Every structure is written in structure tokens, then in C-alpha cells.
Amino acid sequence: MNRLQLSFACWDYDRMRALQDGRVRPEGADLNFLSLPVEETFYRQLRHREFDVSEMSLSSYLLTLDSDEPPFVALPVFPSRFFRHQSIYVTGDIREPADLVGKRVGTPEYQMTAGVWQRGILAEEHGVPVDSVRYFTGGIEESGRHEKIGLNLPDSISVTPIEDGKTLSAMLADGELDAIYSASQPSCFGRAPQVRHLFEDFTAVEKDYYRRTRIFPIMHTVVLRRELHERHPWLARSLTKACTESLRLAYEDLTHRNALKVMLPWLQQHLAETLDALGPGYWDYGLEKNRHVLETFARYSYEQGLASRVRAAEEIVLASASDEFRL
Structure with missing residues (x-):
């Protein structure tokens, strides 16, 4: 089978780096990874649909679901989280x-x-x-x-x-x-x-x-153009598995002690404090682990006059693509 050739616009995150450098390849697809600032990616994807796969603002994506023909589907992959x-x-x-x-x-x-x-x-x-x-x-x-x-x-x-x-x-x-x-x-x-x-x-x-x-706020998800998903229904799970493996490698990099891969001299202490506060798997992907986060955000969006209604987690990200296991 010929491998799909896909453009993937995303910022240069540690949890995406193995996809960027080719250590991880999705089954059945090759990625042309475009490391772009998030605002540029969002603007070009929302206005012009330029990329096959891209990072996307969770809020903007949720609002696209109110369209008569929503242009994207979202994977249960969350490259950006931030306490605000x-x-x-x-x-x-x-x-x-x-x-x-x-x-x-x-x-x-x-x-x-x-x-x-x-x-x-x-x-x-x-x-x-x-x-x-x-x-x-x-x-x-x-x-x-x-x-x-x-x-x-x-x-x-x-x-x-x-x-x-x-x-x-x-x-x-x-x-x-x-x-x-x-x-x-x-x-x-x-x-x-x-x-x-x-x-x-x-x-x-x-x-x-x-x-x-138990909310570590999700900022961004990863979206796939809907027509690609409909033509290749296996693709969403393949991409999710690859993103999950790249995340696993990023977790692993944080634990290396013979030479620091991150320029933080007290990385070990910082990681220990993070695990003490948030627990293991604090950045894990998947629908069920993040259900309450997604549904809290969906409620906020509706209450703030943005989304037309409150959506369940299954309506926001593809349940069929989810890999529910702890890294």
C-alpha cells in the first residue's frame, strides 16, 4: 500500500519532536512536519485549510463544530496545556x-x-x-x-x-x-x-x-481535515498512536540523568515537584482521562456566549482514535 503523504503543522514541542525528526512514523503515512508558530498555524488552517493535519486552538476548533459542514475532526491529542x-x-x-x-x-x-x-x-x-x-x-x-x-x-x-x-x-x-x-x-x-x-x-x-x-487545562488539540478522515478512517488512530509514542519518548527524556536533555539544572527536582502535584501521566492523551477537562471547557464556552450548546467529550474528539493506557 502506498503511504499517504501528509502535511502536519505544529510547534516544536518536546512531545512532538520524535514525529518531527522521524524517530516515530505513523502507520501508513509520512509526515512533512512544518514547525510553525501557533498563531500562524491557527490562522492559516482556520482561514485557508492549508494543512492535512495541524495543531489547533481548542476554542476555535469547538466553534467550527457549529458550522453546517465542520471542516475538521480532532484527535484525543493535546500538545499544549497550561495553568492560566x-x-x-x-x-x-x-x-x-x-x-x-x-x-x-x-x-x-x-x-x-x-x-x-x-x-x-x-x-x-x-x-x-x-x-x-x-x-x-x-x-x-x-x-x-x-x-x-x-x-x-x-x-x-x-x-x-x-x-x-x-x-x-x-x-x-x-x-x-x-x-x-x-x-x-x-x-x-x-x-x-x-x-x-x-x-x-x-x-x-x-x-x-x-x-x-483534577484539571490541567487543555489549550490545543490536533485536527485532521474531515474529508481525509472520511476517505481514510484508519488514519486518525494511526496518527494518535504515533503522537502517543512521541509523548512517551518525551516523558522518558525528562528522566535522563547522565546528561540533561533539557537546559534546566535542577530538572530532577522540578520533575519530582510536578509529579508530586499532578501525579504520573499528567500530560497523557486519550478521551476518558481528559473527559472532565474537555467537558468543563465545553460548558465554559457555551456559558460565555461562544459555542451554541454544550458538547460531550465524544462530540469533541474522536473516541475511535483514543489509546486508553497510561504511559
């Missing part, structure tokens, strides 16, 4: 989450995955309803950023694009915004003394959040 308490930045008199009520909050895109998690967590755990702040969207460091997907929000949610030529980072530093919910760290942090983390001891807050919820 640490990337809420504030200024002025904001000392605790409740102080955000009534304030002006910048966010690059209302629909971006990080923001959905942040708004959901603040609403559910800290008494900051989603519609209790005013949102302003635009680039953190460069002007001109717009939503990748059109929104149809309820009137109770206020979202306003910032003026051309302005950036969220500068607006926070100048006091035009009270907070930023972001994925990246704004450049004003560390330069403008009044700009700080909402959760100063965010590591302790995030560990406690995981202990109570």
Missing part, C-alpha cells in the same frame, strides 16, 4: 479577583482558549461573572489583531476592539486597562512597577486548583 491563573495581569487597585468586577480587561481575542479558561475559572471559583467586566480585544504587542472566527455574543457581554495603533500591553501600563487575560506575558510586566500578577503565588494557587478539580 499565572497569565492574568493587573494594575491599579486590584488586589483580589473580586476587584475585577466592573473593570476594563484586555484580551487578544475573546474566543481564544486561554481567555475561555480564565473567565470560566474566575466566574466559577472567584465570583467574577463573565458579563461583569468590559473586554477590549487586540494585539498584546502589535496592533491589528482581530478575532479569527466571527462571534455572535449576547448583548450582556461587552467586547470592543481597541483603536488601530494601540496595544494591550501599552494600555495596561498607561492605566487605560485594569487587567489583561492572556496566553503570553505582556512586555510591560517587569518594566511598569504597577503591573503585577493577579495571583502573586500562582504556583500554589494552580496546585490547589488541580488538587480540587
Whole structure:
């Protein structure tokens, strides 16, 4: 059988490196691995469907499922996870989450995955309803950023694009915004003394959040163009198995001690702390292990006026592709 030739756009993650360098090959397919920044990948895939397989924002992907003809299917593979308490930045008199009520909050895109998690967590755990702040969207460091997907929000949610030529980072530093919910760290942090983390001891807050919820927030998934899935129904499982093997090798690399593969001199201590807080297999793929994470996110998306309805995990990622075993 001739092997399929597939383009795969994804960032250069350690958990994807074995696919990138060819140590792991999917059964029946060869990958042309394109190491691209995530925002470029998302834009090109959402607007132009340029890649056979790609990394994709979980939020953007979920919104594509509301299309009459959804263009992608998602694998139970999650190359990016991130606790997002640490990337809420504030200024002025904001000392605790409740102080955000009534304030002006910048966010690059209302629909971006990080923001959905942040708004959901603040609403559910800290008494900051989603519609209790005013949102302003635009680039953190460069002007001109717009939503990748059109929104149809309820009137109770206020979202306003910032003026051309302005950036969220500068607006926070100048006091035009009270907070930023972001994925990246704004450049004003560390330069403008009044700009700080909402959760100063965010590591302790995030560990406690995981202990109570067992949620390590999923940011991105891997999508396959739907027409490819329909023509080659075996492909999704083949790709998932390959991604899972690449993840296993990345886990293994973290345990090497004769020579460090990662430029962290106290890697052993950091890994031990991570395992103590999150347990083994903390990045594992698969549907069942991540069901509660996916369904919590789907609920947040609906509650925030984004998704048209709450979807079960089986409607978000392909159950048939899942490899349910612990690495």
C-alpha cells in the first residue's frame, strides 16, 4: 500500500519532536512536519485549510463544530496545556479577583482558549461573572489583531476592539486597562512597577486548583481535515498512536540523568515537584482521562456566549482514535 503523504503543522514541542525528526512514523503515512508558530498555524488552517493535519486552538476548533459542514475532526491529542491563573495581569487597585468586577480587561481575542479558561475559572471559583467586566480585544504587542472566527455574543457581554495603533500591553501600563487575560506575558510586566500578577503565588494557587478539580487545562488539540478522515478512517488512530509514542519518548527524556536533555539544572527536582502535584501521566492523551477537562471547557464556552450548546467529550474528539493506557 502506498503511504499517504501528509502535511502536519505544529510547534516544536518536546512531545512532538520524535514525529518531527522521524524517530516515530505513523502507520501508513509520512509526515512533512512544518514547525510553525501557533498563531500562524491557527490562522492559516482556520482561514485557508492549508494543512492535512495541524495543531489547533481548542476554542476555535469547538466553534467550527457549529458550522453546517465542520471542516475538521480532532484527535484525543493535546500538545499544549497550561495553568492560566499565572497569565492574568493587573494594575491599579486590584488586589483580589473580586476587584475585577466592573473593570476594563484586555484580551487578544475573546474566543481564544486561554481567555475561555480564565473567565470560566474566575466566574466559577472567584465570583467574577463573565458579563461583569468590559473586554477590549487586540494585539498584546502589535496592533491589528482581530478575532479569527466571527462571534455572535449576547448583548450582556461587552467586547470592543481597541483603536488601530494601540496595544494591550501599552494600555495596561498607561492605566487605560485594569487587567489583561492572556496566553503570553505582556512586555510591560517587569518594566511598569504597577503591573503585577493577579495571583502573586500562582504556583500554589494552580496546585490547589488541580488538587480540587483534577484539571490541567487543555489549550490545543490536533485536527485532521474531515474529508481525509472520511476517505481514510484508519488514519486518525494511526496518527494518535504515533503522537502517543512521541509523548512517551518525551516523558522518558525528562528522566535522563547522565546528561540533561533539557537546559534546566535542577530538572530532577522540578520533575519530582510536578509529579508530586499532578501525579504520573499528567500530560497523557486519550478521551476518558481528559473527559472532565474537555467537558468543563465545553460548558465554559457555551456559558460565555461562544459555542451554541454544550458538547460531550465524544462530540469533541474522536473516541475511535483514543489509546486508553497510561504511559
